[in-house]
Amino acid sequence: MGELTGDERAVIRRARSRVGAVVGLVITVLIGLVGAIAYSMMTHAQDRQVWREVRYNATYGEPATPPGCAWLFTDVDGEVNGGPIPPPAGFPLVDDLERARALRTAVEDVVERNGTVYLVRTQTRADGRTVQAVFDTRYQLADRRHLLLALGVAELVGLAVAAATALVVGQRAVAPLAEALVRQRRFVTDASHELRTPITQAYTRVQVLARQAADADLPADHRAGLDRLAAAIRRFGAIVDDLLLSARLAVGPGGHGGPLVDLCAVAETAVAAETDRAVDRRLTVTVDRPPDQLLVNGIESALLRAVGELLANAVNHTPAGGRIALTLCRAPGGVVQLTVGDSGEGFDPAVADRIFDRFHREPGGHERRYGLGLALLREVVAGHRGTVEATGHPGAGATFTIRLPGAPARPGAGRWWPVRSRAR
Ligand SMILES: Nc1ncnc2c1ncn2[C@@H]1O[C@H](COP(=O)(O)OP(=O)(O)OP(=O)(O)O)[C@@H](O)[C@H]1O
Numbered sequence: 499m500g501e502l503t504g505d506e507r508a509v510i511r512r513a514r515s516r517v518g519a520v521v522g523l524v525i526t527v528l529i530g531l532v533g534a535i536a537y538s539m540m541t542h543a544q545d546r547q548v549w550r551e552v553r554y555n556a557t558y559g560e561p562a563t564p565p566g567c568a569w570l571f572t573d574v575d576g577e578v579n580g581g582p583i584p585p586p587a588g589f590p591l592v593d594d595l596e597r598a599r600a601l602r603t604a605v606e607d608v609v610e611r612n613g614t615v616y617l618v619r620t621q622t623r624a625d626g627r628t629v630q631a632v633f634d635t636r637y638q639l640a641d642r643r644h645l646l647l648a649l650g651v652a653e654l655v656g657l658a659v660a661a662a663t664a665l666v667v668g669q670r671a672v673a674p675l676a677e678a679l680v681r682q683r684r685f686v687t688d689a690s691h692e693l694r695t696p697i698t699q700a701y702t703r704v705q706v707l708a709r710q711a712a713d714a715d716l717p718a719d720h721r722a723g724l725d726r727l728a729a730a731i732r733r734f735g736a737i738v739d740d741l742l743l744s745a746r747l748a749v750g751p752g753g754h755g756g757p758l759v760d761l762c763a764v765a766e767t768a769v770a771a772e773t774d775r776a777v778d779r780r781l782t783v784t785v786d787r788p789p790d791q792l793l794v795n796g797i798e799s800a801l802l803r804a805v806g807e808l809l810a811n812a813v814n815h816t817p818a819g820g821r822i823a824l825t826l827c828r829a830p831g832g833v834v835q836l837t838v839g840d841s842g843e844g845f846d847p848a849v850a851d852r853i854f855d856r857f858h859r860e861p862g863g864h865e866r867r868y869g870l871g872l873a874l875l876r877e878v879v880a881g882h883r884g885t886v887e888a889t890g891h892p893g894a895g896a897t898f899t900i901r902l903p904g905a906p907a908r909p910g911a912g913r914w915w916p917v918r919s920r921a922r
Pocket residue numbers: 807811812815840842843844845853854858859860863866867868869870871872873890895896
């Protein structure tokens with residue numbers, strides 16, 4: 499996952515956890531279900547077998563030779579006799595003997611006593627004796643406890659197995675997704691990279707042609723055509739360069755010692771690029787900046803696009819005569835802050851987060867706007883380990899604040915293609 503962005507990694511992590519949780523849950527529920535079925539079958543079989551034994555003893559057993567864990571009592575005209583083994587405390591159950599003798603019917607009881615459970619059946623036999631059979635179920639109860647313990651251990655082992663299986667299955671299930679994302683980015687970077695050389699060659703060639711055309715005294719419209727061709731190729735080159743930079747940014751070079759960029763200079767370049775439109779719309783644009791540079795590590799063309807997008811939006815959404823103010827300053831924690839505020843139409847605070855979504859457009863928006871600018875801006879800012887937030891109120895203007903980690907001053911690095919702001 500080395501080539502994935504933070505957002506993509508988060509998506510993959512979420513997908514993996516979801517798959518893992520479902521697999522883990524299914525395994526756990528299955529083990530629980532199997533345990534519950536085994537336990538209920540065992541208790542049911544035990545109950546049936548023990549009651550069968552108690553009833554047999556009550557019908558045929560003799561007090562003198564009781565089977566294991568059982569006691570027999572006979573009651574002849576109120577005289578109760580037990581066997582040679584002393585009975586547990588509280589037995590025989592005199593009430594049951596009297597009831598069975600009086601009603602000449604069988605009475606069955608379950609008695610919890612002496613830390614165990616006794617099954618008791620009292621009945622009057624054909625020979626007139628009333629017999630009470632008592633069975634101590636302590637061994638059956640111990641068996642149940644052992645089974646529960648074994649099931650608990652099995653559940654724990656099952657949980658560990660479920661967790662391990664979930665991890666493996668989760669990883670395998672999302673591997674194609676991660677691969678697809680990496681392949682997509684690779685395609686963009688590889689294609690962009692391969693396009694750079696022919697574009698540079700075409701640009702150089704057209705510049706040479708433009709110079710020769712000037713020397714050869716060609717008609718003015720031919721020279722203008724060559725100039726326009728050179729400008730178009732240069733824009734093409736800038737776009738390809740931006741694609742490469744975005745891909746690089748997406749995997750996070752910002753804040754890791756990228757070239758030093760002065761955010762004040764970026765803001766001023768962006769303002770200069772929008773000046774014609776601002777003048778055209780009778781907007782006042784001000785830049786309030788400290789006298790020294792505000793340096794950040796990053797990619798200048800990407801930052802210029804970000805600030806340019808804020809300015810373009812501000813110009814688009816501010817009616818004639820309005821104001822646009824750029825403020826640059828240092829914020830606590832070594833942060834560099836840029837604010838673009840306007841006195842325009844503003845927006846509903848409830849959509850402040852949503853306007854950063856891809857293709858978000860307010861109803862009635864301009865047809866040639868795609869709702870992409872702020873989404874791309876947020877990616878650029880996030881790639882520089884910064885944040886962007888928007889505040890606004892309908893009719894009361896909008897303010898966008900970008901915060902980036904400041905960088906200590908050091909010599910900057912050059913760039914491959916001349917940077918141009920995206921003018922509208
Ligand atoms: N300065 C602003 N004042 C008021 N609303 C704004 C401002 N900037 C952005 N918005 C709102 O946020 C929405 C999204 O802006 P975004 O820049 O992403 O898209 P867009 O400008 O409509 O289209 P695109 O930038 O793709 O050409 C806009 O449609 C607009 O409703």
